[in-house]
Amino acid sequence: MSTTTAVSPELQLAWHDGALHLWALHRDDASVVHLVELIRTVDRVLGRHVSAAGTPSRIPVRLPDPTGTQPAPTLRIPLGSLADLAGGQRQAPTLTPTLQWFAAVTALAQSTVRATRLRPVLDVDGPIYVARWVPILEHSITAALDELHTLMPPACGIDDMAAFFVAVVDAMARRGLGELGWRPSPPLQARGTDYRAAQATFRALSSVGGSVLYRTDDLPALGDLARTFEAELDRAHGVPVVAPQLRLHLPIEADDPWVLTLELVDLDHPERWCAAADVIAHTPLALDIARQPQHLDRLRSRLETAAQMLGLHIDMLEPLALDHSTAVELSVEQVERFLTEAPGVLDELDVRLLGPEHLVRAKAAVHATATPKMDAPSSGRFSAGALVQWDATIDDTPIDDAQLERAAAAGNSLIHVNGRWVRLDAQQVKATLGRLHKQRKDHSELDVAGLMKLAAEAAAIEDGADAAVALRADGWIADLLAGLPDEQLEELREPDSFVGELRHYQRRGLSWMGFLARLGLGGCLADDMGLGKTATTLAHLATRPGPHLVVCPLSVVHNWYAEAARFTPQLQVAIHHGNERARGDTVAEQLVPSDIVVTTYGLLARDIDALGAVRWGTLVLDEAQNVKNHLTRAARAVRHIAADQKLALTGTPVENHLGELWSILDAVNPGLYGSATQFNDRYAKPIQRNGDPAATAALRTLTQPFILRRTKADKTLLPELPDKIEQVAWATLTKEQATMYQAVVDQLLADAQAESGMKRRGIVLAALTRLKQICNHPAHAAGDGSRLSGRSGKLARFDELIDDLLEVGEHALVFTQFREMGLLLQRHLGERLQMDAPFLHGGVSRTGRDAMVRRFQAGEGAPILLVSLKAGGTGLNLTTASQVIHYDRWWNPAVEDQATDRAWRLGQAHTVLVHKLVCEGTLEERISQLIDDKKQLANSVLGTGEQWLTELSTDALRSLVVLTPGSR
Known part of the structure; x- marks a missing residue:
């Protein structure tokens, strides 16, 4: 009995009408296999998951010769199933030639994807957008495809090898992203149409169909994204990425036509461009843009598309589309209409319009040239004056009044003046003429105040406001308007009678004071503490006729007396203070023989009648922040003192808001800055709010x-002053602190929502203070004298800082704004380190204070000195300390800096490390950031107290005080 061994059908794969079809063939009789047996064969060779993904179909297949073609049942499978075919080849190396060939194509596609040699594209078909992955067809890939096409069995059915390979790469990329669980995350920040379009496109790139689901208002963004993808693919293939642009050429003669030419610009090298005529003629310019001769047709196609688009949207450019012109001639009237109507359309089409800058942006303005009056006196308030010549200009080029009048009367926007064309706004021309006539009538001469106000107006214009006025100056006026920068000031030597030698920067300060004095002007010397403002001022007073009045806090009265005795011993100094001061009707007569009279702000207000009766040579306001509130008695008294020059000395010209700057500067130059209300409306509000x-x-x-x-x-x-290094020492709240903090926040937000006015402000301020106390330590907030260790994250961070500095043998100042916290720290250092650390606060007597400072400076006793910020933030020399710790933050950076300067000053031999303790995720961190942001205000001289926080809205308050995740 004989047996016959059944031969398994041969599985084949073919490409037909854009789809893959599996079919099988009985090799013995060259007959096609019916559907059921086909499915069994697919399961055996490739796996059931492949057959499960297939759809029954029927196509004509090519059979071995001489049978020809005949219909055959098939399984239509998705392109992604080719990945299973590549895997099946590894498992069953005896695959038929068609399967082997498709497996080879798939392997090439997979290697292309793995090498990321592909880019996304967006295909547009009417309202349908399809996102696809496209390979970068480098030479190695195209060579491999050519070889594969040569080796392809006829039954595979591929006519366009490149198109098929693109489809396989797209399928492999989608399948790979799907298996990785990729989720689109487009690199865009805004949550608008750009973001939605990108997100929808990237989602489509990982889905099977590739269709982009979008909103109608996302269409412009999708178009932009499609162009971006196209440009990136061109770059990857070495194809030039170009864009159309229009260039407007000025006529040489006034009656000649204007010419508008179409150009292409290389987007990767904008300095490279060529005209449309160059592209048509294949000139070297066009070849340079194309990079390769084979790309010239691409430029031509891009040019034709741009011409059609421009002609469709702008009627004056129809010749570009209809006549295939490369340029359009326009009359003056057409150019005026084009420049009025076309720019908006061109922006939407993303086509640049190039032309002479003065034609596109020309502005008319009035120009002032200020020169010193020849007979200007050398002293007296604001008596130094200037002659001002007013002219009209166009882009800083003078224009004759008559020409401007004719342009205004005709209403022209394009004007041919002085041999060139300019484009102006007709209303601006009329406004400029009106302003010119008014300025000539009202301001042909100006005093210093008027000059400065004019300069301020010009500065605002230069920073972006509409053109109105520009200013040039000569002589001392130019120096004044230049801002008298320190580096350009002359170093004026101290007078011979001055005992000692000023530093170079002090000599420049002396020159600055003298310059202002010759103009009858005052100023504010705002050098950092420790730079010698007192010595500089005494040198200045020694050059001027007296008497001079120095007003200062009581704490520095003796300092002025001692410094005058040291530097200007020839000047007689009288202290107007105490029970033995001059009194009665003869106060003026008693004080006038003195060269310098030193008094306090309190006494100035009390004895204003007597002190105001004297005409002083110079009024010096030391620690001038004492007059930062113009409504106080002291500030009002200062304005009643008559003096040839008024000077303010302060290291902190602005502590809380710009109104303080006005108060100080108005005290030394009354009226120059307008009233407080005018200053607030014109400067403070716009700057501080917006x-x-x-x-x-x-x-x-x-x-x-x-x-x-x-x-x-x-x-x-x-140069001899060591560096100062500031850093935030971050701390984390303990669970106890976080619980207390959250309870206060909850109550604050409820109360702030319910209350208003002064009651609400009081609630907010009290809660903010309590939150800061909680950040310091629960025992500080409770005030119960309870255990300190292990309850505060900030105290634990403080301990780390103390241990580090003690280990290297350094001394430190520890500042706190709360006396209660200082006492707790003193107790803690005693309990933990058995250290008797002194605490300098407002309750310490002058004798005790001096003893503390003396012992610390001498290195006697504890290496830690605790200091109340208000009691010890100024007037102390504590250079033995090389580290400074701010245990809690005072929200005025100027006050913090002054406290730090107790250690960072001349006499300091080491780099000063400044640690600012901040609890992470709390209001301490957020207000710290807010204050840092506000430091740039008023040239980085702004600090702020807590009062402004009380006026925040409840929502703003919530964002300020709530605990952030991870801070509990």
């Missing part, structure tokens, strides 16, 4: 000549 750049520039110009500020951080001033 960061208005024009108002900021105007205020900077108006104040710069009258504020001379140098900081110790400038190494050119004090």
Whole structure:
């Protein structure tokens, strides 16, 4: 009995009508296999999951010769199933030639995907957008495809090898992303149409069909994204990425036509461009843009598309589309209409319009040229004056009044003046003419106040406001308007009678004071503490006729007396203070023989009648922040003192808000800045609320000549002063602190929502104080004298800092704004380290204070000195300390800096490390950031107290005080 071994059908694969079809063939009789047996064969060779993904179909297949073609049942499978075929080849190496060939194509596609040699594209078919992955067809890939096409069995059915390979790469990329669980995360920040379009496109790139689901208002963004993808693919293939642009050429003669040419620009190298005529003629310019001759047709196609688009949307450009022109001639009237109507359309089409800058942006303005009056007196308030010549200009080029009048009367926007064309706004021309006539009538001569206000207006214009006025100046006026920058000041030597030698920067300060004095002007010397403002001022007073009045806090009265005795011993100094001071009707007569009279702000207000009766040579306001509130008695008294020059000395010209700057500067130059209300409306509100750049520039110009500020951080001033390194020492709340903190926040937000007015402000301020106390330590907030260790994250961080500095043998100052916290720290250091650390606060007597400072400076006793910020933040020299710890933050950075300067000053031999303790995720962190942001205000001289926080909305308050995740 004989047996016959059944031969398994041969599985075949073919490409037909854009789909893959599996079919099988009986090799013995060359007959096709019916559907059921086909499915069994697929399961055996490739796996059931392949047959499960297939759809029964029927196509004509090519059979071995001489049978030809005949219909055959098939399984239509998705392109992604080719990945299973590649895997099946590894498992069954005896695959039929068609399967082997498709497996080879798939392997090439997979390697292309793994090498990321592909890019996304967006295909547009009417309203349908399809996102696809497209390979970068480098030479190695195209060579491999050519070889595969040569080896392809006829039954495979591929006519366009490149198109098929693109489809396989797209399928492999989608399948790979799906298996990785990829989720689209487009690199866009905004949550608008751009973000939605990108997200929908990237989602489509990982889905099976590739269709982009979008909203109608996302269409412009999708179009932009499609162009971006296309450009990136071109770049990957070495194809030039170009865009159309239009260039407007000016006629040489007034009657010649205007010419508008179409051009292509290389987007990767914008300096490379060529005209449309170059592209048509294949000139070297066009070849340079194309990079390769084979790309010239691409430029031509891009040019034709642009011409059709421009002609469709702008009627004056129809010749570009209809006549295949490369340029269009326009009349003056057409150009005016084109420049009015076309720019908006061109923006939407993403086509640049190039032309002479003065034609596109020309502005008319009035220009002032200020020159010193020849007979201007050398002293007296604001008596130094200037002659001002007013002219009209177009882009800083003078224009004859008559020409401007004719343009205004005709209403023309394009004007041919002085041999060139300019484009102006007709209303602006009329406004400029009106302003020109008014300025000539009202301001042909100006005093210093008028000049500064004019300069402030010009500065605001330069920073972005509409053109109105520009200013040039000569002589001392130019120096004043330049802001009298420190580096450009002459170093004026101290007078012969001065005992000692000023530093180079002090000599420049002396020159600055003298310059202002010759103009009858005052100023604010705002150098950092420790830079010698007193010595500089005494040198200045020694050059001027007296008497001079120095007003200062009581704590520095003796310092002025001692410094005058040291530097200017020839000057007679009288102290107007105490029970033995001059009294009665003869006060003026008793004080006038003295060269310098020193008094306090309190006594100035009390004895204003007597002190105001004297005409002083110079009024010096030391620690001038004492007059930062113009409504106080002291500030009002200062304005009643008559003096040839008024000077303010302060390291902190602005502590809380810009109104304080006005108060100090108005005290030394009354009326220059307008009233407090005018200053607030014109400068303070726009700057503090909106960061208005024009108002900021105007205020900077108006104040710069009258504020001379140098900081110790400038190494050119004090090269011998060591560095200062500031850092935030982050702490984390303990669970106990976080619970207490959250309870206060919850109650605060409820109360703030329910209350208003002064009661609400009081609630907010009290809660903020309590939150800061909780951040310090629960025992500080409770005030119960309870256990300290292990309950505060900030105290634990403080301990780390103390241990580190003790280990290296350094001394430290520890500042706190709360006396209660200082006592707790003193107790803690005693309990933990058996250290008797002194605590300098407002309750310590003058004798006790001096003893503490003396012992600390001598290195006697504890290496830690606790200091109340208000009691010890000024007037102390504590250079033995090389580290400073701010245990809790005072929200005025100027006050913090002054406290730090107790250690960071001349006499310090070591780098000063400043640690600012901040509890992470609490209001301490957020207000710290807010204050850092506000430091740039008023040239980085702004600090702020807590009062402004009380006026925040409840929502803003919530974002300020709530605990962030991870801070509990």
